[in-house]
Amino acid sequence: MGKTKIAVTIDALAIIKIDRLVERNVFANRSQAIQEALYEKIERIEHRRLAEECAKLDPVEESQLAEEGITEELEIWPEY
Secondary structure, three states: OOOOOOOOOOOOOHHHHHHHHHHHHOOOOOHHHHHHHHHHHHHHHHHHHHHHHHOOOOHHHHHHHHHHHHHHHHHHHOOO
């Protein structure tokens, strides 16, 4: 996928910390550092949303549904 250049405003302390990481060769440049941080944050948000939705599930009900599904599947599996 291609890249797009954008302009962002970042506070001075963050730039200092990013530059230190670049100097230590943790990242090749500022852009790489910011891009990787952004991807990591997006992944966390997406993972948190999944965890929040999973927390809404009733474990007892889910277990019953799983057991019901297994029973039904066994009945239709062919004999070997």
